[in-house]
Amino acid sequence: MGQWLAEARGGQAEGVLSRFDPVYWTVNFPRPMMASVVTTAPDALRVDAVFYRQDDLAGLIWEAEDRHDHVLLRYQTSRDFRGCRLRFRWRSAGVLALDRVSGPVLTIEGRDAAGNPRAWYVRLWNYASGAPEDALVSIDFTTVQGGYLLPGEADPVFAGDVDRMFVSLVAEGYSGMDAALAAPVAAWVELSEIACDGPGSVLAIGDVVVPEHGLQIANGYDDCYHLTPARVLRNALQLGYRGSILHYVGMSHYFRLEPNSGGYYVSLTGGTLNVACAAWHVDFARRAAALDYEVIWSLSYELLDQHCWNDWKQRAADGAPGLTGWSPPSALLSPAHAGAMYYLRVVALAFVGIAQAAGLAIKFQIGEPWWWVMPDGRLCIHDEAARAELDDPAEQNVRGEVDSAVLDAAGALLAASTLALRDVVRWAPGAEVLLLAYLPTVLDRAMPELQRANLPLGWAAPAFDILQLEDYDWAATGNAAASAKGVALAEARLGYPASAQHYLAGFVLNAEDKDQWRPIAAAAERGRQRGVAATFVWALPQVLRDGFVHFEQEDDVDAFDDVLFPLALGREAEVAPEVSTAIVTSAGGRENRNAEWAEARLRYDVGPGVRSEADIAALIGFFRARMGPARGFRLRDPFDHSGENVVLGIGDGAEARFQLVKRYGEVVRRITRPVRGSVRVAVDGLETAAFTLEGGMVTLDVPPPAGAVVTASFAFDVPVRFAEDRLSVSRATYLAGAAASVPLIEVRE
Structure with missing residues (x-):
């Protein structure tokens, strides 16, 4: 197994791309509206959108610099559009037509000839022929002019230093005011017969094809909703990922909304998925099937907090909702709430229907269902529905003493909700249902009883076809010992053999931490060696951002x-x-x-x-x-083979890993081959068995507090x-x- 973090193309394969190729347009928009873009032909695209507010505005965007594809697959950066001539046919419904005030405008952002930041506003109707909702548009970027009325308000465009350009789309009823539309407006725009000619109309594009390898890829709609499905799948395919795509449908972009009390909340009025999400996923499923991918559809117990009904949310005993640390946060749905669980079942069936229409085998994952734990250890089992089901339980702090009967009952309730969701998906003939558990949380040594609630025995084999396990906190830091122990505990509790498991390795949250890809790749390889049915990299957006490349190679001989x-x-x-x-x-x-x-x-x-x-x-x-x-x-x-009460380090409250060493005055010798069973570890003089040993690395189950002295006694051998x-x-x-x-x-x- 090999891995590489590519930073630039250096002689790898390239192809050519017509500037304004439909695959490479993106969309952007403010909440609560939604929009997506898909390709409908080699020279055509379609935007679907739903508008809720009178100031909602979506942009259909072309960027001079490719910031979205993998570095080996990006198109050439070219900011000079002079000499390029763009033509396309415009058709639309639901958005303000070309001839209307506030109708579609091409905003060009860049710098003028003197290098000063500028934006120009090109009214498309000034360059259109035909009807306001069905017209041919032709723009010569050498002579194009901004301004509403031409020639009186002409503002000549300098197209020699452009960052991006976007077509603004607003709904019928747009006023620019912060107010609701009378009703949600579903709209669409089609650009077809897209053509660009003239100097600079052809761009180089990376065309690397990494050979197929043994890893599969995970993806998330919340991170790629703005890209075309064709673009997403091109990256996955050409980076060597085959087999299944684990596709998380997200928690913030798939739902329909209805207004209530000044906000917008998830709704089944008029359907299940919003039109933008539905259009994107129909195209994604069809293209994935054509490329011989299988798709595992993943649905979690999370919804974006601002759109989640208040009585659906898990709550602590003081009424505080269980919210994740994302910004903006998501809320955890209560497994006890009939309305919330019904909603998830309907959503699941919507995606199952999309898969069936595309001819895909039905594979569905229930992703990370759990009871939320507050940072101080309080379990969120006190929403009104959960209190009724659990007989109004006392507050449970899983970092201290707990009532195991309450946790077992909460676990049974969680398991029952997932089994009900499983059974609905299994209405589809041949459906395979998977369950995803996140080991570092449910098997946290500081919360040893939490597994009763969040890894319930109701999940034991054969409740689900596949148990998926992820442990990215451990994988990203190279904590192989913790990962092995977590997997062993999950196997012992739930009974799924490795052949009935998938392993998810990743992910790198921040670009500045991209060095974590090395231990993540090593964790993925350990998963494969363990014999799991499939190993996934989580996730494609981070792979593209950081330039991660995986490839197969002969393993180094263990010397x-x-x-x-x-x-x-x-x-x-x-x-x-x-x-x-x-x-x-x-x-x-x-x-x-x-x-x-x-x-x-x-x-x-x-x-x-x-x-x-x-x-x-x-x-x-x-x-x-x-x-x-x-x-x-x-x-x-025979003369030096042991250490007694050797100081390994001083705790800081965060670090749990300490290298075995032996000290000779100021000289420190790393011990890499301790004798099995001989290592005894103490924290501030108190011996503990709560550690794992890999090579000469001691990993404590709980990081020692700041200032605590970690010591060890051991026998060791010398590698020779x-x-x-x-x-x-x-x-x-x-x-x-x-x-x-x-x-x-x-x-x-």
């Missing part, structure tokens, strides 16, 4: 065998510590000394241990098994290899009382 050199030979070894010191002597005899190594390197001669023909046979067999110096192994140093390609021993050597020479050398790890 170390975790076996001990035969003790009968090794215990009589001769030991020679070796350092490297540069010494410069001045003309006056004064020395300047510089230690070139951070610590000594050990050399051994285990020849003195050879005392019989059996020893020779054992030595030769061990040498052959290691292929001489090719493979390392453990050696128990044979120093020479040739081994020479004979009977005559030991019969004559002479010791053979069998040199070993320490291996740095």
Whole structure:
């Protein structure tokens, strides 16, 4: 397995793209309105939108710089549009027509000839021929002029330094005022017969095709609603992802809304999905099927808080809603609320219907259903519906003492809600239903009883076809030990074998943390080695942002065998510590000394241990098994093989990982091969078994508090290899009382 964070194209394959290609337009808009763009032909696109307010405005955008595709697949940045001539046919309904005041305007943002930031407003009707809702538009960017009435209000455009341009779309009833429309307005715009000619009309575009590999990709509509499905799928396909796409339908862009008390709340009035979401997903499903992808549709128990009915929300005992840390936050839906759960079931069926229409096999994931936990540990099981179902329970703080019966009842309620959703999806013939659990939260060692509520036994196999597990807090930090322990606990509790599991590796929240892709790639590989049915990278938007590339390659040969050199030979070894010191002597005899190594390197001669023909046979067999110096192994140093109460570090309240070391004055030696079962760890002198050990890295289940001293006692071996390609021993050597020479050398790890 290999991975690479690409920063720029450097000789990789390129193709060409016509400027204004329909695939590469985007949309943007303010809440509460929604819009999407899809391609309907090689030279055509369609925007679907729903408007709720009199000042709602959507933009159909072309950007001079591609900020959305993977760096190996982006189109060329070209800000000079002079000489380009754009033509298209315009058709629309529901938006203000071309000839209306506040009708469609092409806003061009960039800089004038002197380099000053400018925007120009080009009324499309001035460059149209035909009817206001069905016209041919032709724009020559060398001569185009802004202004409402031409030539009287002409504002010549300098198109030589453009950042972006967008067509503004507003609904019938637009006034620019902060007020509601009389009723939601569903609208559409089609641009067809799109053509661009003239100098600069053709752009280079990255056309890398990464060979198919063993990872699959996850995606989220909330992060790609503004892109065309064709663009999203091109990136996934050409980056080598095949098989299934795990597609999270999101929590903020799929729903219809209705006005109530000055706000807008999710609604089933007029249908389930808003027109923009429905149009996008119909196109996405059709294109995914054509590319031989399967789609796993993912629906969570979250809704954007500002559009969620108040009685649907999970609440703490003090009435505070359970809200995520996203900005703006999402609210967690109560599994006890009949209306909220009915809504999720209807939404699920809407996406199942889209999949069926596209000819896709039905695969549906119930994503991260859980009871929310406040930062201080209070469990949000006190909304009115939950209180009624749980017999008005006492407040439960899962960071302290809890009533296990209450948590078990909450877990049973959560499980029942997911099983009801499962059963609705299974109305579709052959449907496969998956469940996603997030291990770092439900198996948090600081909240050991939380699994009763959030990993309920009602989920045990065979309740779901596949159990999906994710642990991105652990994966992103390289905490493989915690991940392994979490998986083991989930398997023991729910009983799904690895062959009935999927693993989700990722994700990198912030671009400045993109170095986390290395441990994430390693976690994905561990998932594959564990034998799970599929391993997904979460998620495509971050892959594109950071330039992550995964590819298959032959695994490096493991150059170390975790076996001990035969003790009968090794215990009589001769030991020679070796350092490297540069010494410069001045003309006056004064020395300047510089230690070139951070610590000594050990050399051994285990020849003195050879005392019989059996020893020779054992030595030769061990040498052959290691292929001489090719493979390392453990050696128990007869003079230095343990540490007692060694200080590993000082706690800061956040860090839980500490490297085993042994100290020699100010020199610190990393211990990478501790003896299994010998490691004892203490925090401020109190021994604890709440840790995992991987190599020489100790990971405490709970980070020690600030100022706490972490110590360890342990036995250890030294990683070594044979120093020479040739081994020479004979009977005559030991019969004559002479010791053979069998040199070993320490291996740095």
